Amino acid sequence: MEPRNNPNPASGDDTEIVSRRIERLSLHLNPIPRTLPDGDRQIGMATCARPKLEVDTGKLSGYMRGPHRDVQEKVFEYFESRPELQTPLEISKNDHRELCWRQLVGLVREAGIKPFRYVADDPAKYFAILEAIGSVDMSLGIKMGVQYSFPLYICYVVCSLWGGSVINLGTQKHKDKYFDGIDNLDYPGCFAMTELHHGSNVQALQTTATFDPITDEFIINTPNDGAIKWWIGNAAVHGKFASVFARLMLPSHDPKAVSDMGVHAFIVPIRHLDTHETLPGVEIHDCGQKVGLNGVDNGALRFNSVRIPRDNLLNRFGDVSRDGKYTSSLPTVNKRFAATLGELVGGRVGLAYSSVAVLKLAGTIAIRYSLLRQQFGPPSKPEVSILDYQSHQHKLMPMLASTYAFHFATSYLVEKYAEMKRTHDEQLVGDVHALSAGLKAYVTSYTARSLNVCRESCGGHGYAAVNRFGTLRNDHDIFQTFEGDNTVLLQQVAGDLLKRYQEKFQGGALTVTWNYLRESMNSYLSQPNPVTARWEGEDHLRDPKFQLDAFRYRTSRLLQSVAVRLRKHSTTLGGFGAWNRCLNHLLTLAESHIETVILAKFIEAVQNCPDPSARSALKLVCDLYALDRIWNDIGTYRNVDYVAPNKAKAIHKLAEYLSFQVRNVARELVDAFDLPDNVTRAPIAMQSGAYSQYTNYVGF
Template identity: 80%
Template sequence: MESLEENGFQDQVQSIVTRRFRRLCFHLQPPLESASSGDLEVLSCACRAKVVVNRDRLSDYMRGKHRDVQQRVYDYFNSRPELQTPLEISKDEHRELCMRQLMGFVRESGIRPFRYALEDPGKYFAILEAVGGVDMSLGIKMGVQFSLWGGSVLNLGTKKHRDKYFEGIDNIEYPGCFAMTELHHGSNVQGLQTVATFDPLKDEFIIDTPNDGAIKWWIGNAAVHGKFATVFAKLILPTHDAKGISDMGIHAFIVPIRDMKTHKTLPGVEVHDCGHKVGLNGVDNGALRFRSVRIPRDNLLNRFGDVSRDGKYTSGLPSISKRFAATLGELVGGRVGLAYSSVGVLKISVIIAVRYSLLRQQFGPPKQPEISILDYQSQQHKLMPMLASAYAYHFATLHLLDKYSEMKRTHDEQLIGDVHTLSAGLKAYVTSYTAKSLSICREACGGHGYAAVNRFGSLRNDHDIFQTFEGDNTVLLQQVAGYLLKQYQEKFQGGTLTVTWNYLRVSMNSYLSQPNPVTARWEGEDHLRDPKFQLDTFRYRTSRLLQSVAVRLRKHSKTLGNFGAWNRCLNHLLTLAESHIESVILEKFIDAVQSSPDSSSRAALKLACDLYALDRIWNDIGTYRNVDYVAPNKAKAIHKLSEYLSFQVKTVAKELVDAFDIPDYVTRAPIGMQATEDAYSQYTQFAGFEN
């Protein structure tokens, strides 16, 4: 008995020693040759050899089949210095430059984005990301022209609209706007107040702004360049009954706003400039008011509802709510583009911050050379999980593009719902993360991050609105939560879950039982880095949040009603939505690691994936501890391993950011150049020093 106790005590001591050596290696990287022979086994376990990354192979895997078209975008603008946006430029000059950039690119580069928007959405969004890297205002202006104005004509109209408008939209002879948002209504599209009343005598619709709250606001392309607008309004039909009118719900109409030859504002259309903005000042946002503007009946975008010459309304969909859902379902491309483009912004900011952190040196051990600021654990903690997240979001948004392309090809009803929810969730989650990360990157680069030439200010200001347009992020997350609850209800009513949400069935049946006290204490590295453990942990949290919020909603609805119950549980619902999106992101990252064609890329991606997973688990460790899903010793092990993985990712950080393959003339930050020895030379030249 004493012998067993003694052996147990020795094992305990050995375990403590091992953990302490590992802890030391989180901060230091001593050469193995300097360790004593007795320490070699422990050190070799804790301080593995650096992963060797083949940058070109990893880049090929990352950029995929659209690498060539993105390079064509970069090459075009690099060859046209007069179209590059200067650091200091006025609002009006920026707007005119942005229009010249768009027209020059579309008419001279040989790339016609609008055609790809219809035929190959993945390629279109890759072009949009590359263009946004050149100038975010240009990316948004292109999105307004092709995704919003052009997309609404193609997706909400019919053949007659495509035949009439496609070429003009494609070659920008018909620059247009997307007039949905009003001064008083944005996210609540069903509450829009602009009206389109049918006049059967003249076979026309009359577009009216009934009050100041109904003025169309923040309409891109409206203030200066737009000649047409897709206007969302309530379709009103006159009737012969006591009511006198019939409201058919929100529909979209093509409304000319300027003369094609003179560019003068048309009668009844009032256009004003929304003025200087926090960012994106190359986009001419305007406000539109309509005073009895008449348009032909054919200008109704009639895919989901039509009006005959005698004023009869017909639709293949039985209700206003069904037609409204179908209309919005066709407009998810904007959210897909924003999510994808936001990842592009995150990549650029991470590239600049990581390269500068490798370049800049300070302090260091006494009487020894300075070290790079990325050697400091605090800098690793700021930037390495962010670098891992950029990779995670890259693969998640590629998955979204694939689902969106499949939806456009098949028009599968279930897939439309899935893409609508996934695009809402990823747009909200990724843009919020990128917005926070831009500030962290600026701070991580100290005073030089504050210099406008190093771009964090313009990136942060231009990207900030991504959190609001195409759906406010808080509203979009509620849509995700609502869809999860719908799936949850169908599950318990005997329905089937779609593939996208199928994990809920497994996790809720298996993981919501009492946590296994043995598994809760496993702290081995192999276990913590096991994709199954990571994904199970993410999904357990989502399943538990879903079950608990369903119980809370049922309870509160008895006294507060459905709306009151929803509002009472709103923060819970937002956390549920974010948890689900994180689960989807991790799943797609794991898939990407396993699908990587070569071992060096797979090893690098595995490091980043493990860091992404464990960092997220640690950030919400209180949730897991509160339900005993993770015991105290395991929580500590997760924290230690996430710090160690930050250190490991740091050793290949240069290769990982280089693999994004974004040229220096696109990142355009002296402190973020790939050849770091040239960074100070470029920076000092900008300040006026001669080389």
Template identity: 55%
Template sequence: MSRRQDVLAGHLSANPAQNDAVAPFPTSARAHRQLPRFDATLMERYMDPSHLLKEEVYAVFREHPELLVKELEALSKEEHRELVRRCLRALLASGQSPLTLLASDPRRYFYLGELMSLVDLSLTVKMGVQYSLWGGSVLNLGSEEHRRRYFDAIDRFDLPGCFAMTELRHGSNVAALQTEAVLDVETDEWVIHTPDDGALKWWIGNAAEDGLAATVFARLKVPAASGRRELDDHGVHAFVVPLRTAPGRLAPGVDIQDCGYKVGLNGVDNGAIRFTHVRVPRGALLDRFASVDRAGRYSSPMPSAAKRFAATLGELTGGRVGLTAGSLGVLKGGLTIAIRYSAQRQQFGPGGAAPEVAVLDYPSQQLRLLPALATAYALTFAKDALVDKYVEMKRTRDEALTADVHSLSAGLKAYTTGFTAATLSVCRECCGGHGYAAVNRLGALRSDHDIFQTFEGDNTVLLQQVAGLLLKEYRDSFRGSPLAASWSYLRAALGDALPANPLLAHDTTPRHLRDPRFLISALRHRTARMLHTVAARLRKHTRRHGAFKAWNRCLLHLLDLARAHIESVALESMYAGVQRCNDPDCRSSLKALADLFALSRIHADILFRNDDYLSPEKAKAVKRMVESLCGELRGVAVALVDAFGIPDHILRAPIGLASAQHDPYGEYLAATGWET
């Protein structure tokens, strides 16, 4: 019997002593080429140029340790909500001005949300509601008069507010919202009304307890120009509507009910709102894209209702950027806990007097965690590129750039939050039973983060938006129209999509497999190939079944196309980041992470083999290279999560603390009440 069979027999044996004696000895990272050790502080500074903001913000919580509760899920929703308010007020008292940052320095604003995600994800969401959504809607959809009236009070949290878009019956389909805003010409007021239970505003953050006002999305209706009694419906617009006359006192005609306990984020006071003929002044309309005069005449600077609606929603992309940043913060925290734990946790060994082996030395553990770590780095570079585009979009108002940011923010939000949700479960499993302990936070992070896949647009809907824009660019490319930045690779990629290069399909040398030109071309090829085929399928099915059924028949292909596009953009962003890194040791690790990110995607997607882009022997070589890169990165894995720069007092998971590398059980035992 071979040694492998001996090991398996030992595991299956009923004799515990025999199991210990023949436990397997995994392939050690020492069997692979070693990456040079790098200074984690240098890597942190490179990846995180806003580290001074991190130090300022995290110092607030170091000075107020009572705000850092280790088991938030043990609090009642009322206790948790009060804790979140105290955290936000402490942050504001320290001199932070979130709405000012959103308006003048969005990079720092989005980074602030990422930092807060590991303090308490409820705090991140509370801030997002107050500043990105409530404040952002006033700033981006209103006039200068609205800005002057509300800015300071929103920034100081003196005017807590809500973003009342989602209804009980309608969420992602914003155009179908039912809440009405009817102009009473005689009194020069809007009458805000909930026509039926399906139009109740639902899951509205800040509504249950704190919100004094809300941006309410409602159907704008004015008397028909013909003088008839009918109303002209101009579609969904945004209005500022008071909810309370004072804390705890509802405004006339406003009824609010608490949505109660949720699966997570119980520090956010979600509520349901009914409006019964609530009157607000005509100036309550946020009128950047449409206005109504004293006589009830509607006008808009936009050439069509579709353009106006798209411009209105386009101004709200900042919420998706913020969710991407917050999700990345959670992803980095989960990987920090799991990788540090796996590096110090000993399990089995070769037997005899030999010591047990760290769990992270097992290839199976490496394959679960290290491609995820590579993805976290890739998505960080992609997020930074998105934020840069967002800042440029706000500066220039360029139409093509706006479309690019809309697509990229939708795609990155969907991809990042979906990947983070899946990875948190992997991290929990990789930490064994200790990952199930509430004090180690993985369960709470998983539960709190889960709704990020639904916030600001369901991920499946957002990915369809990305696919739709890709198809539009594909059609436009044949008309000679310029491609926006994130899609500019498609022109060259489409030309190379057919056929695959037969020489490259058989090249299995490590130099070739880790050549960025090959890896970028491979992901470009996949996106272009999928775009080409889905466009052809849509044309065929549309002729037979109509546009709606054709889209539905191609839906799964369209979702895969959107994900492939985001992975291609992320890889190119990461390789650009590798080139910008001046420290050679840091650059070596970043290059290995980028290679692993790309190769793991190529290995996982059967398209490359079906399309003859990879020969069978090359597919096997890709798999071996993925395993080899995991082995190389094992030696610097702890340094790579250290470079995320999450202090122990913020991470608060005993098995994942930096100090746990030297004393793995001291903090853990103390957190569970044991005296040592």
């Protein structure tokens, strides 16, 4: 039988087939070392010197940026034409807030870029605008999201959004009344969900909205200090409305009691439209200076018997009639809550997508500088670029490969989100919910670590504020916390995986993202083939099937083993105790699954690329991403004999060599991100005259 994973199926007559198999098996069991051109190291695979890839940067960039490139360039061109609106390096909190508002007003009213129109109709275009604006100033990107975007629920900081809640949680009457005012910035608002004592546990929010049938109004109250709405973006200075999440309370037959219908959203005016004065019963305070994103005016809100019309209930999933009767198409509090949060998943999509934009920007600065900066070299020879050093390649090239991988994975997520909004398919809703949670957690954590790597890779010049790493790092840092702490989100992914695992054995269907688990139960968990485990040829290691099988095998083993552990511990510790006992295992499972999805989408993107030179470059980068990840977790594969020692060594050496190959086209790869100098704005990353611009900045 042909061994599984054979990268070169035999052809020709039977004798030739048998001879080739015997020869190949002999080579696998007794590999012949091949010597690299420099003669100073050996590698057990057929790697040889090869010419540098010729990459058509324009075609690669066109494939990367897709159909919404024009609107991004319109954003860049607007800010290049308005230097007074570009954020200076040193700016006070209050000045930054006012500048951020002027930037947003300029985009909407002068440049004619109105993102709100794309929130429901063309989410991909909205996210493209968000990416471009965030590259100009991350505070501006968040400010735009606060006003227009998909709500980012479970938010500890900043990204509490207004316009998307009206569209997604309200009905036609709300759209008719508020859409134009939100769109043209006449109705600036905020999204008041998070409370001082509750972030992730939204069902435990304490703010109340009690219906008064006599006046046909809801009364909004903050019952205690723990219920103060906290970190509400746009509240401290500019907001005039708030989407307030509160418990909907209805009078009951007992005059001393009320019926709690669960958490709902309400439109609450907080400032006068003309005078901008705070309205009666509303108390607003400034959350003050933050670690980053100080262009966003985060505030705290307290409500004391604030009355609003009954129509201000965002009533898509539950309504109250004039006589105080509650109606809903969903029968329980939990189902209504799940439906409400399901409509808010777009925030995670936006965070994951925006985090990749930050990684592109930081990587562009670090790699361009590393190509420019020369340091040491052979005796009596010119100094060499610091990116020629293997240690520097080890830092930056896998990161560059990951950036490409994340780009295609988050682009896929945007596509699935748009499809979900269009079709309202229930299976797709669950799929996007889990995938967005996992990608948001994984990508933002990776970007946060990489920002430090980029800073360190640029030495002392990376420490200069003008070269932006400090600002990028501080502004992005909160991405790991809002929209749900990353650890919490990874637990959601693990929980969904376990649910799918259980459904598999009960005959349930698996949605698109999880299809490989069906096969994994039959093949990925079978005993590793001792012959396959030793294959170390480059063709085999760069075969997408081997790479994807390895990722899927790891996830399948983690899923099966944690399911067994949870069953074991639940008998003595109960469900919560068992989960906590296995928590690190569950987080590793979630990360492994997300890496698997990322690789699968990257492989698809390589195969679908129409230009041969761009496709070759993407294949190189994809192979580095896959093999670097396998090597980073090589202990897992070795422990179960999925990879023999000789194969592990070959994976390591090939990953190092691929880093060298990627280094040779690193300039073209970052140029394909198509970030002009007026967007990168770091002197050390300028495509020409970098040092002269740097010295000019300090006054020479």
